[in-house]
Each structure stands twice: as structure tokens, then as C-alpha cells.
Amino acid sequence: MSRRRHDEDEDEIEDEEYEDQDDQLIDDEEYDDDMEKRGSSSNRKRSRSSFIDDAAEEDEEEEEEEDDDDEDYGGGGGASKKRKTARKGASFFDLEAQVDTDEDEDDEDGGEDDFIVDGGADLPEEDDGRRVHRRPLLSREDDGEDVDEIYRRIQERYSRTSQGEYDEETTDVEQQALLPSVRDTKFWMVKCAIGRERETAVCLMQKCIDRGPEMQITSVVALDHLKNYIYIEAHKESHVREACKGLRNIFVSSKPMLVPIKEMTDVLSVESKAIDLARDTWVRMKIGNYKGDLAKVVDVDNVKQRVTVKLIPRIDLQALASKLDGRAVAEKKGIKPAPRFMNYDEARELNIRVERRRDPMTGDYFESIEGMLFKDGFLYKTVSMKSITAANIKPSFDELEKFHKPGEHGDDDMASLSTLFANRKKGHFLKGDAVIIVKGDLKNLKGWVEKVEEDSVHIRPEEKGLPKTLTVHEKELCKYFEPGNHVKVVSGSQTGATGMVVKVEQHVLIILSDTTKEHMRVFADDVVESSEVTTGVTKIGDYELHDLVLLDNMSFGVIIRVESEAFQVLKGVPERSEVSLVRLREIKSKIERKSNVQDRYGSTISVKDVVKVLDGPCKGKQGPVEHIYRGILFIHDRHHLEHAGFICVKSQTCGLVGGSRSIGDRNGNAYSGYGNLKNTPRIPPSPRRFQRGGPPFEFGGRGRGGRGGHDALIGTTIKIRQGPFKGYRGRVKDIKGQSVRVELESQMKVVTVDRSCISDNVVVVSTPYRDSSRYGMGSETPMHPSRTPLHPYMTPMRDSGATPIHDGMRTPMRDRAWNPYAPMSPPRDNWEDGNPGSWGTSPQYQRGSTPSRVYEAPTPGGNYSDTGTPRDSSSAYANAPSPYMPSTPGQPMTPGSTAYLPGTPGGQPMTPGTGGLDIMSPVLDNEGGSLMPEILVNVHRGDESLVGVVREVHPDGMCKIGLVGNGDMVTAMASDVEIVGPRKSDKVKIMGGAHRGSTGKLIGVDGTDGIVKLDDTLDVVILDMVILAKLA
């Protein structure tokens, strides 16, 4: 090209160039427009700068040509020549590529030698064959010109562009400028016969040579890794088609495909092969006796594709000897001799001839046995490259150690390093990592990672007087740790383990594992600094470290170590630590059952309690119980270094120490005095929650200490969370191991449920506290609970209903009201049916009821069954006066029964009609009214009826009434009192329903319903007249 240009008139060239540049400008603009959507300013910059560069280059070109002329004529050559020679070395790919762009502009002119040279430029990886072609071409072309001339021209060509490079340092922008743009030739992908890619390329080249300028393609590329296609570089598709015409290897039918500009660089970028078999790399054998063995490459023959590797021999000398003796050796199929270094003396003893040979190539001496070469005990074997793998070799420590055996050191480390580095993951280094340089001039310089880019790592060196950051290749770096660092292993066989660095041996760390307190050797590359404490691999399948497992032969033990495929299990044999290696399949199951055992002194030990060994070889050891099984304890003593700290002892040889952790709360109060005061260790861990809720009561001097450990739960009311009885409440009667016997509140039966299925969050119901208060108070003041106004059924009236006496007095009336309609309330029926015993007549009851009403007695039974909770019944007896009555807390559920209570026998509500309605009326619910203070009543005294205001209502059914007339206070039985029904516009008090207790104004009456406007909320509600009482 340059020659051509040289031949031409300079001016012409310039003109042409400028034209070109104009075109370029336009092109650029178009290009920019095209690329608008990419919106990348770098593109724009690139095109512009390419323009500028080109211009600059042209100038330089001229300059240089002048220079060259000078040179040619022997003038002032010195300096420029030196400059050129200096640049010679700089003529690498990029520069050639730049040349390429220049050439592209000239391509219109065509020219075979341009093409060929181009080809060379574009195909730096092309092998020798092509170069061979080129040489004669050039010489032919340059016939008649002297060598100097050629040299000069070549110099000129390559140095010209490099000048720009040299003066202004290569920047990214300039590199960008070299990228192809729209004005450049394009790549077309052409389909050709498979396996004929190279051939096709050569054919095309030949065609170009033959045809000359009429071929308008600029280059052909055949890539080894791309089958079935070749790339042709040309401006137009038609040029490609033209060139391909007549070539049998190219399928003309297939349309050439344009390679997008973005991908053009990728086409020609050389992917360096990840695996290059170099000497001293670690490989693994793929086949044969040595399959899987680690080997080290000692020699590579790329031509023959063979590698000589160094192996630890696996040779059965006995077998070899007998074979040499001519004896038939039974081939032991499948049994590989163990790897062992060759012992020549041993071989000689077996009459195996050991020859000493000198390798003609290397001059090393080898021992030769039976055609196999040995050196230093290693076997040197030449194998096909295909029979080894070099990718992702991670030599384990043991293997490396073995290779180290015969006293090699130093460079060997480097070898293993290089292999290790090759396997590094991306993002290996992170900012802040402490690193050390292991190769090159800066070896042993320590520093910290500042920034990581692709392969280079910016580090901040530790030494002063160095630049702030240094850029080092990743492979020259190694992580650096100091003794005392706490680290975590992130790859390799020990992955996950943590420990403290004890010693650093170059890139190998010795770590003291946190859990096993044993040493581990790991590569510095495999660890990261971490404050975390873990154990490494702790799980295979379902079994985890420290699990108690049942083994095949019905023995059991604790997993004390998890190895790659097996567990170390400390067998449950007390007084003798037996450890066995157990495979996954040998484990039957995990034992998760929790049980309690007795220690020597009879106290119950449960898991997590701290015990001390009192007898046997482990005497004096102390620690928390981790597992209990068949009377055998597994104790974890952190000071015990064997078996991961586990000790296996009989429970009888142990004594419980101090307070049980199971009751201590999480704040560490396990140490607190309280814990020790109450012999708590006996309480199994699970009821902890109860415990926490209840300590005060425990201290309340209930004197539970003497009873078994389960009291905390026994007697409490719980709710069943799971199972067929889910949702039921009941009182715990008994606890046996994991099962709890619960007496259900709602069904008169006792069921057994699992402890885990109960919950104690039954707020409403009394914990022992409530119970105790009942015990205490029941006899004296049965009505006491009623004083809590908040409690729905504790308002005086209601409660009075609940109290025995009152009830007793009242029932007759209520019953009378009730009975006719009993069938109308089915639930009631059920209760009665279900609890026939409950309505057995009681003297108490009888006393209160008039003889005529005796037959109606059954009703209380309804009440009773309704509330038939065990708890209540038990407390019932405490309230001795009337056994039935205490059960009445449930009474609220009896529909409306009490609603009638206030009613005098003659009261209207008692009529069947209304009664029926009432019962069914939703408004008139179980909260039925009774007397309330401040309501206006009629008091029947003998025959006279006085109007009075209820002042006080006693739970026993008596009430104090202030008579309206004279202001006298009289006391009357509820049965003698009749509520004065309100009229329209009267102030009323509501005695039943949701609004019970509130006052309002009766704004209207509709049949039996009254329309009431409530005072407090101003709501208007419709209520049954019977629960409305006129307010005084």
C-alpha cells in the first residue's frame, strides 16, 4: 500500500485523503445519528477522535515520508533511524490494526498485496503455512528492488502509525478509535463445508492472487473454533458473493451474514486457552491404574500431544517380580496397588533389574525398571494429553505433602501456587483484604486491596515510600494472614470451618479449629477473615453434628465429627469411650426423644442440665447434658478435648449441679437466687413457660416442693392446640413423660394429649392463683368474686345469681317459667340429658324451693352441665353451702332463665306466650336481668304493694329498697319485688342484654318491644320490655 502511495503523486493522495475524510465526516454524522439510540458519548468521541487521528496520521505520514527521503539520500538519518528501530518493537497487533484502517480507505484502489498484507494483519494467529505463502509473494512483487528498499518501506509502514502512539500515551479512547466503525469494511459470515474452513480460506487467497484487483474482498478468516463458517471481510455483500463464486467448498445458496459492528472485535479477539499445559502444573490422570491420581507435568510435547508426568508409582513389586520370572500372575482385577515411592533396593532384592540410564535429552539419570522410568522414587510416564485433565485441579494437602516427600522444596511451592491460582474464583480478592505479593520484584510486599479490576488488583502497600497504590496482577498476589487472625475456610475440603491462625507457612495456614481444637492446614487462598464461629461441614443427609443417632446394631451414639462421607460416632457405651466410623447408610435414625432420668441422688436430669460426673474414668468432668437415652447421658464438656468434648456416662454416676438451665430465663437469671431456692431442676424444660408465668405463686408458700416435678403444670388449665381435641380447654390431671392427661372442660372426660400440643395461654382461666384464692375465700365469702365490676358475670346481680343461696331461692320461679318451654331450647335439653346426675336434688336446693315446685328442680342441672368444667366443679365444693350452685358461673348461658327472676309469680313475662318469645328473642339473652339498684319497684308486703327504689342488692337475693312514700328502707326478698314497667318517655334502666346496666329513655313501645334511646351513646335500640325497668 505504502509503496503504491509512494508511487503516486503526493498531492493526489492528499486530495484523495481529504475527500475521504470529508466522507468520513459525513459518515460520522450519519453514524452518530444511527447510534443516537445507544446514546453513548463514547461512540461519538470515538468517531471523532478516529477522524482526528487519521488526519494526524496523514500529516505524520507525509512528514515521515519526507524523512525517509532524507534518509534515502543519506541525510540526517541517525536520529530518525534510531527512532524507527526503537519503534520496531512496538509494532504489535493494535498498530497493525491501525494500519488496517488506513488501508481500508485505500481499499477502493484494490491491490493484491494490500489484501495479503491485510490478511496477515488480521490474522495474527494464523499459523506458519500462510506466512510461507506470503514470503515469495512479497519478493515477487518487489522484484528488482533492493532489500534495503523493502526494509525501508516496511519500516515506514509500521513505524508511521506507531509514532502517534508513542508520543501521546495510549489511552482507552485511542484504543476505542481503533475499533471498526461503519465506514470500515464489514465481516460477512459465509457458510462453507464443515472441516474445510482453512482450505476455503486458502482457496480464496489463491483466487485473489490469481485474479488480482478484481477481487474486492479484503481478507478471509478461518477460525479454528468455528466450524462450518469462514469470515470474509469486504465492503459489500456483492463483493463477497463475487469472491465466493466457483468455490466448491462454499455454499453459495446461503446468504452471507453480516457480523454486527459490535461483534466484529469478538470475531478476531483471541481467547487464550485457559488450560495451557506448562511444566510443573498439577494434573490428574483420567484413565488406567493411576486414574484420579495427582501428577505433575515435567515435559510437554505439543507436537505429539504427549505429556511426561511425574507420578507416585502404584507398582506391585511382587507381582512384577513373578511376572519377570515367567510365572503366571493372576491379575487382581480392580485392586490397585497403593501408591508408594519406588524403592530400588527392594526391587533389586526381588531380582528385578534396575538399570540406570541417562536421558539423552535432559541429561538426567533415570532408573529404569521394566521399561518404566523412575527418578527419586517417582514414576515418569509419558502419556497422551487426552489422558490427563488439567482443569480445576485442586490438589489436596495430603497429595501435595506426598509429592514433597523426597525433600524437594522451594520452587515446588510456586508450582502448586500457580495451579491454585489458576483455579481461583472470580472476585477472589475483595477490598480490604490483606495480601502479599508472591512473585516478581515486589515479592513479599504486603498490602491491602484497594480496588479489583479484571485481573489486576490495586493494592495499598504496607511499606512507606511507595506509591499510594500499586497495580499488581492477580496471580502475583496471595492472601495474607497473620497468626492470631480468626478466619473462616471458604473453599476446599474444610469449607465452613473457622479457627484461629496459628502459623503461616507462605501460602499455607495452620488453623486451630474453634470446635475441634485441632489443627487444620489450609491454603491462604481458601480462607477469609471472619469473626464467625462455625464447625465446617456439619451435616450429611438428615444427620448433623452432635445428633444422637441409632445405629444398625441397635447401638447408639453421638455424632462427634462429620467427615466427607462418614460420621465419627461416640458410642453410647459408658465408662469406655468407643468411637466408630459410621457411614450414612449404617445409621438407622435420629433419636430425638426427650426423656428425663434420675441422677445418683434421685433428682431428675433433663437435657441441658449441668451435671458432674462423680464416678468412673471421667470423674470430675462437668457439663451440660446434650442427650439422654436409655439411662445414658451424653455430656458436653468444653474442656474435654477428645470426642469433640462429649462424654458418655451412666446417669447414675452423675450428680446434678446447681440450678437447671431449663427454668432460668434467658437473661441469664439462671444464676439468680430464686432458681436455687426452689429445687427447680426437677422441672422438665417444657413447662418453662408456666414457670415463668407463675413464679410468684410458687413462692406463695403453696408448699409444692414435696410433690413431683410436674406440679407446675398439673392443675393448671390449658388449651389444647393440636390434635382431635384442638381448641378444647381443660385442666391438667397428670403428666407422664411427654403426655399430659387433660380433663376437658366441655366434655366430661379425661383425654391424653402430647405435651407439645397444649398451650398455657388460657388467659381467662385461672392459673393456680385463682384457684388458691378460691380455696381461701370460697367458704367465707362466696360472693366475693362478684365484686369485680369488669367481669361480665361478676356484676352484682349476675353474681348473686351465681351464688348458691340466691340461686337456691330463685330457682323455683325461674323453673316455673322455664319448664313449659324447655323443649324450645334444645341445648338445655342436651345438658340435662347429658348430665342426669347433675340435677339430682340437693338438700340445699330443696330448701329454697317451695314444695310445689320441687318437681321443677331439674333446671339447675342445666346450669351445672353448662359450666361443667372440672375446675369449677372442684371449686364448687369449696363453696360448700350448695354443691350445685358454684357451678353457676356458667349460668349466663342458660337462655333467659334469669330474666324471669325478678318477675313475680304473677308477672306478665311468665306467661307462656311471652316467655316463649323471650326465650327465642335474641335480645333477651342469657344475661337476663335481675334487680338492679336505682330502679323503681313494687314491693309486696302482705297484701299491700309499695313503690320503692332499689338501693342495694345483696348477692343473696335480698335487696334494700327505699320506699318512695316515707323514705323508709325496707329489706325484701327478690321474689317479693316487682319491677315497675316503664312507660313511654320514662327513664329506664336496662337489665339484660348487651346494654345491661345502661340507662336510657323509652321513646316508644311496640308490643312487647320498647324503643330505647341510650343515654351514653345516644343510640336507639329496640329491647324487650321485660328487661326494662323504670328508673327512679
Place this chain on the structure above:
Amino acid sequence: MFFHIVLERNMQLHPRYFGRNLRDNLVSKLMKDVEGTCSGKHGFVVAITGIENVGKGLIRDGTGFVTFPVKYQCVVFRPFKGEILEAVVTMVNKMGFFAEAGPVQIFVSNHLIPDDMEFQSGDMPNYTTSDGSVKIQKDSEVRLKIIGTRVDATEIFCIGTIKDDFLGVINDPTTT
């Protein structure tokens, strides 16, 4: 290193301890609770030396417990990296030996024991120099340097070295 510092703690006291001796009870409970414990920040609490002040108690709903904020002075012990300590050897094995300096357990790996000391197994495992002049065995007293600490919630574990000048056995029980 020992420090004398002031710490604060909320003490929960059961109502039955209320009364004239409330303060005494509080202090004794505090001692029971705190002495011998270990916190990552401060290390082991060795002893309580005094009570700075006891704040106002707050009655806990539901339990009747009362929480008092108590400020107390105490001596704490916290090992540091690089610190030189004297410790008593508690166990010797082939990987090194364990020593205790008060509540702190220190492991000295065999890599951090001078190279001329060899492990001798047997009834009384020990590390002995080749000439037998120095012996590290159980109950020996050694001076060591802490090179790493691991602080857990409830314990502090250190690794130490005696591979340095002026470190090693300072008192051998067998010879004295």
C-alpha cells in the same frame, strides 16, 4: 489486662426480698449474677468493688418483680492481642498445650512453641528441650504472649505463643 470500671445493670428483685435488707439483698444478688461472667466488650468481671448508686425501682406488671438500675464498680479482666500473660498449663497434647490465666483459656500451638522443644507423650505429656533443661507439662507456669483472641458471649479464648524472647516456663512445679 485488668480494668476498674463502672458498669450498670438492671437488677430484678423478687418482692420477698423487700424490706430493711433490700439493698444488701440487691448487692448480694448482683454479685452472684455478675461476678465471673464474661462480656465480649469488657471481658470477665472479676469482682465488684463497690456500688455507685441504685436507681429507683420499677415494679413490673404482672410479676411484682422490681427492677433496679444499679451502677457498680468492678474489676474486669480482658486479654488483648499482644499482651504478655503468665498462665498455668492445664493440659498438654501433641498439638500444643492449654494454659489458664484466671478465667481465660489460652492455647499454645506446637507451632508456637520453640522448635527445639519436642513433644513427649506418656503418662505426663510434656514439651521438653533437647537437652531436657526446660520442660512444659501440666501445672507448669509459663509466660506467654497472646496473639489472637476469640470473644464469645460467655467465654474468651486465646491463642498464645512462647516462641519469643523472654517467654516460656517461669516456674516448674517439678523442680521446685
